[in-house]
Amino acid sequence: MTEQFHYDNKIVRNFALATIVWGIVGMTVGLLIAMQLFKPAMNMGSQYTTFGRIRPLHTNAVIFAFVGNAIFMGVYYSLQRLLKARMFSDALSKIHFWGWQLIIVATAITLPLGLTTSHEYAEMEWPIDIGITLIWVVFGINMFGTILKRREKHMYVAIWFYIATFVTVAVLHIVNSIELPISAFKSYYIYAGVQDALVQWWYGHNAVAFFLTTPYLGMMYYYLPKMADRPIYSYKLSILHFWSLIFIYIWAGPHHLLYTSLPSWAQSLGVAFSVMLIAPSWGGMINGLLTLRGAWDKVREDPKLKFMVVGITAYGMATFEGPMLALKQINAIAHYTDWIVAHVHVGALGWNGFLTFGILYWLIPRIYNTALYSKKLASFHFWIGTLGIIFYAVPLYFAGFTQGLMWKEFTPEGLLKYPNFLETVLQIVPMYVLRAIGGTLYLTGVIVMTYNLAKTMLAGKLVANEAAEAQALPKVYVAQGAEKKLHRILERKPMVFMVLSLIVILIGGMIEMMPTFTIKSNIPTISSVKPYTPLELQGRDIYIREGCVNCHSQMIRPFRSETERYGEYSKAGEFVYDHPFLWGSKRTGPDLQREGGKYGNAWHYNHLYDPQTMSPGSIMPPYEWLIEQKLDTTTTRAKINAMRTLGVPYENGFENKANRRLEEQALLISADLKQNNIKVKSDREIIAVIAYLQRLGTDIKAK
């Protein structure tokens, strides 16, 4: 029986608009922080616009707002057509759309306010985490509901990628968001130190895998054949690389923690699987590019296909580079430098950005029943975008090599050639200028696209409900006998599929994380490591609030070049009370793991007030407000209680005298500052920050 129904194009259009709007917002913030790196005045003297607070705003905006909305746009359009069914529920579609935008707005407000958990790419505090979970479930119900009421028996490979995305992101988000709230917008991760680091990078790496990669591969498998008007090159390859990809990806997280205090067997596992990852990744790239065999003449004329080809090529480059960066020898130089930033942006600007643009140029005219306003402008967008990527990536690669090598260079006498960290920063500042030019070019292209698509929309009219018809699937429950069983299995296939992919992605995570959590010998304790004092704990939370971790690592790797520069290398046992861990992933400034006692309190005071007075040429912004703002001590009790719940051995009743201890320690610091002619009240935030910085790494420091 042929059934008549309508595809919901309005929801696709809404997600498309959100993609464009948040894309511009996220990239503009990116451009701003890029400029802050060569012109500190661009921090605008306000705590709400400093690099540390808005860098997470940029990353979350482009990942979850720009790419997130693009995923939903791509999925909602292709899922309906591949399954020959309207989305399961219009109401759920709407809740999904508005819920997701609400989450984005909440994130955009809270991150500049300094409400952050500090876990990279998951900085949102716990109420937003709950919101994300709920909306993700809504998306899942809507997707599986559509799959269950489908009129096409078989699930095309794109849908496999969508299912894997849904399942894995759910698992990643939940495990990485287990926090103990102490107030409406402050919480502590239940994990500490090494375990927290492992969870964070298991999450972080697989956010790349299952938010930036698998949904986009699914979209590639749908939109590329549509654009080129030919089936995918090899369907078998798509199946093989799908299963290998989701299996292997989940193991690769520890390559973000090479040479750190993570147990070495976990590092080795991470490296081995990262190297293997090149095979399924390239399987996808090759399958995409070869789909265009015999259609390259179309690529010459069609800007959409040009975007797709460069996007897929960028995917190939980034997934070649990833395994290379995971090799310990290369990682030793690249880690903490701009090389990683360049690597990420080849993937983000090339793969995610260009695929999104190609799909937007294809999709908008379709749902508006008209032709694209200007092919020339789309072509211009392609070229300026490509130029933008080159201008972005090449200078940063250069900056990465340069700085990585400078950090490691010794004089013939055996001393560090560049003992002053700042010298290595000033060397690469011109590269930061070029990178910002690249970003400007790329953003210009997006604005041109916006104009082009707006004109297209105005010229056409949205086909909100697109008529379609298809044969209904035979109802399974009327089948009899042996046939019944077979059909029931088929009917359940999407669920079986979901469970299967869940098992596949859980294996890697379990094997890597369980031993680190359960076997004590993996994190040898050090008896001299003691919990933070109340003042230090408060200072640490300000350090988290200001996003210091975005530029300063707290993880000295066991290289001579690092122990010479910073001091004794970091031990796993030093971080057992660190909820969350603050190892960082980028050194725009020096490592701070052994900062305690390196300089006097007065030095820190002056440096925070105006970094340039203590380090001429420094690109760190001033933190004047730390002197003006009073430390909020009403939270001390809750913080001590929460830490004790998480296993930090504060004695019973300590919460009652914590604030008294805090004041005593603060008075000592302000008295010391007074001796150095600095008059500051002992109840200011800066006192707590100084207390924390002076504590860093001193527990096992040789006196």
Add this chain to the structure above:
Amino acid sequence: MFKQFLDQADGNQGYLLSSFGIFLLFFLLVGVLLLRMKKDEIKYMSELPLKEDDDERGS
């Protein structure tokens, strides 16, 4: 270069080897599944996105 994986796994090679083992098993399983797929099934599946009643809109 690859020697360091085993060197550094000191006493923990079990993790590495069993992980590889699990993957190999899984890979073979998928491989067998693939080989057993019928040609017309593959063809049918790969043409799924192209089967819609497409018009010339937007192109």
